[in-house]
Amino acid sequence: MTPISKTGESGEGLREEDPPEEAGPDRRFATTLARGLSVLRAFRTSDGPLGNQELSERTGLPKSTVSRMTYTLSQLGYLDHLRSIEKYRLGPAALALGNIARVNLPFLEIANPIMQELADETGTLVAFTVRDQLSMLYAHCWRPRAAATIWLEVGRKIPLDKTASGLCFLASASERECRGLRQEFVASGELTGDAFDSIVKRARQQLLSLGYTTSIGGWVDTINAVAVPFRSHEASQAFVFNCGDLSNNLTEARITEEVGPLLRRRVGDLEARMGQST
Incomplete structure (x- = not known):
């Protein structure tokens, strides 16, 4: 498996604008996972590929955070990175999850x-x-x-x-x-x-x-x-x-x-x- 970098495809890493990892009232809640899932939920059936700026606007997350999420999700197959236009669409792993959910x-x-x-x-x-x-x-x-x-x-x-x-x-x-x-x-x-x-x-x-x-x-x-x-x-x-x-x-x-x-x-x-x- 390709090692996962701490920077996005444009070299953006953690910046001061990124929300901190907070334990919150529920210590079992994984905030980073929730942010990644919010990026996946931002896609709609009528959408073409989306860039980090559009995903940032839809999720309310800073663009630097979205950049790290989209990079990681693309490495894992949940997003497909279209490098020629620097945008993303849902990848095969996300589609597989959807099919499994329907079967269930x-x-x-x-x-x-x-x-x-x-x-x-x-x-x-x-x-x-x-x-x-x-x-x-x-x-x-x-x-x-x-x-x-x-x-x-x-x-x-x-x-x-x-x-x-x-x-x-x-x-x-x-x-x-x-x-x-x-x-x-x-x-x-x-x-x-x-x-x-x-x-x-x-x-x-x-x-x-x-x-x-x-x-x-x-x-x-x-x-x-x-x-x-x-x-x-x-x-x-x-x-x-x-x-x-x-x-x-x-x-x-x-x-x-x-x-x-x-x-x-x-x-x-x-x-x-x-x-x-x-």
């Missing part, structure tokens, strides 16, 4: 025909989302074959506290998960503890009464969405399926009368196929 979520194969039929029937974008820090990540999408849909795509991150998927995750999360998320939101300055508690309370009430959560222009004024949680026996946290579209097509009334109940039934169909009906 076998319900997605079962979900495919169910969710594609739902997308065609409702004319909405149907998505499978997972939590990624304080966001929800679009991990798979089903688009209606006979209609255009909103621009969201696999790899896109949406706010945990303002979207139907995020609210659904919060509503179905355990008390332990909520305590951890509350601390993260407060530490980030995005929400106060009281604001977080209020959001979770409203989301839980809606999920309990309707079987789904909604966002009516809560994130983007022109987009409405509805979401239903799904728990697999093979995973420790909840996943979320949602339907979303422009508000002139997916009105609040249509969510209540048609799309919300239909999404809830389709997730129930998936649970039945998986042998885990509630």
Whole structure:
């Protein structure tokens, strides 16, 4: 294996602007590993190759830190370094991990025909989302074959506290998960503890009464969405399926009368196929 240097491809090493390695409240937490993973998470399906400056802007890390991360990740095969343009794209090791993750979520194969039929029937974008820090990540999408849909795509991150998927995750999360998320939101300055508690309370009430959560222009004024949680026996946290579209097509009334109940039934169909009906 090629020895890993302490400098990036442009010779940038540790500078005064690099954040220090801090033990933090959890001594088990590996900060350097977290920074490297944040670089990998910055890539989206619609991206071309990205340079260190773009990755720095997306991750919030200093460019010198990003330079060391991209060099190391490229040496390990997680990034492919395009030297002619000094940019990076995901490498074969990252792609292999993605394929392994999909194999370990076998319900997605079962979900495919169910969710594609739902997308065609409702004319909405149907998505499978997972939590990624304080966001929800679009991990798979089903688009209606006979209609255009909103621009969201696999790899896109949406706010945990303002979207139907995020609210659904919060509503179905355990008390332990909520305590951890509350601390993260407060530490980030995005929400106060009281604001977080209020959001979770409203989301839980809606999920309990309707079987789904909604966002009516809560994130983007022109987009409405509805979401239903799904728990697999093979995973420790909840996943979320949602339907979303422009508000002139997916009105609040249509969510209540048609799309919300239909999404809830389709997730129930998936649970039945998986042998885990509630």
